[in-house]
Amino acid sequence: MTIICPLCHTDLLREKTRWVCSNQHSFDVAKQGYVNLLPVQHKNSKSPGDTAEAVQARRDFLQAGYYQPLKDQLMNWFADLQPHTVVDIGCGEGFYTSGMLAIAEQVIGVDIAKTAVQIAAKRDPQATWFIASAAKLPIASHSIDVVSSFFSPLPREEMARVLKADGYVLVATPASGHLYEMRAALFEQVNPHQPEKFTEALAPEFKLIKQDVLTYPLMLEQAALRHLIAMTPYAWKAKAEKRQQLEQVNALTTHASFQIYLFQKQAKTIEP
Numbered sequence: 001m002t003i004i005c006p007l008c009h010t011d012l013l014r015e016k017t018r019w020v021c022s023n024q025h026s027f028d029v030a031k032q033g034y035v036n037l038l039p040v041q042h043k044n045s046k047s048p049g050d051t052a053e054a055v056q057a058r059r060d061f062l063q064a065g066y067y068q069p070l071k072d073q074l075m076n077w078f079a080d081l082q083p084h085t086v087v088d089i090g091c092g093e094g095f096y097t098s099g100m101l102a103i104a105e106q107v108i109g110v111d112i113a114k115t116a117v118q119i120a121a122k123r124d125p126q127a128t129w130f131i132a133s134a135a136k137l138p139i140a141s142h143s144i145d146v147v148s149s150f151f152s153p154l155p156r157e158e159m160a161r162v163l164k165a166d167g168y169v170l171v172a173t174p175a176s177g178h179l180y181e182m183r184a185a186l187f188e189q190v191n192p193h194q195p196e197k198f199t200e201a202l203a204p205e206f207k208l209i210k211q212d213v214l215t216y217p218l219m220l221e222q223a224a225l226r227h228l229i230a231m232t233p234y235a236w237k238a239k240a241e242k243r244q245q246l247e248q249v250n251a252l253t254t255h256a257s258f259q260i261y262l263f264q265k266q267a268k269t270i271e272p
Helices: 052-063 068-081 114-123 156-162 180-186 197-202 222-231 240-247
Strands: 012-014 018-021 026-028 085-089 106-111 128-131 144-150 163-174 206-221 251-265
Touching: 052 114, 052 222, 068 144, 068 163, 068 206, 068 251, 106 114, 114 128, 144 156, 156 163, 156 206, 163 197, 180 222, 180 240, 180 251, 197 206, 197 251, 206 222, 222 240, 222 251
Parallel strands: 085 106, 085 144, 106 128, 144 163
Antiparallel strands: 012 018, 018 026, 163 251, 206 251
16 A cells, blocks of 8 residues: 655655655654645635534544444444455544454545544554545555445545455445434425435446445434534534524434445456
């Protein structure tokens, strides 16, 4: 696996406290252990990615174990692939990425949210953590066994570029009825999620080879409910009064429902 410079795309080599390329572009290793490979010109805002509030809310919610059944199933699928190298796109604070460390030899977490990567790197220093864009991965072509994307973007061309010829993409995304009861309390109309759009978006470079839906009830006390709202787009999509009203509820039972996909990269057909 080779890390490449986001500025000139030559190889980056690790020194004690920095990564540096042959053109002397240098990127310091932060005290938490991560490296910022997101050039200013690749940023869409001053602080891209999830807000610090959303990151902390997600960390608290996930650490409480509410999505542990999903993590367990994803790691079972992941282990079956026996990967050597993996890149977790949109890794956040590393909840799912951390499970890969017991399976793969080289694990890279990539996210554009600085606060999230700081948390991940501090908790799991044995992985390699980058602040970087999924649309411009700082990784050499054809060097990765598995790319994972859990509730994150699926940059088809970039994934195809960094994956080996028979590499895999492991995806988790909301199934149609995910958090229905919570969404019904936040919105006048609840539109079902459409996970099938991902299979269309990844064709023809990737073939769907396995899929499953995982559904189970979530019994949320007020603090967990507030964390769940804050970590989702519903926090800013819902009307303020609707959010405030729901956050005052002592407890809510809703359902987690996840669509899991496993895709495999397809060999390109050469025209005669």
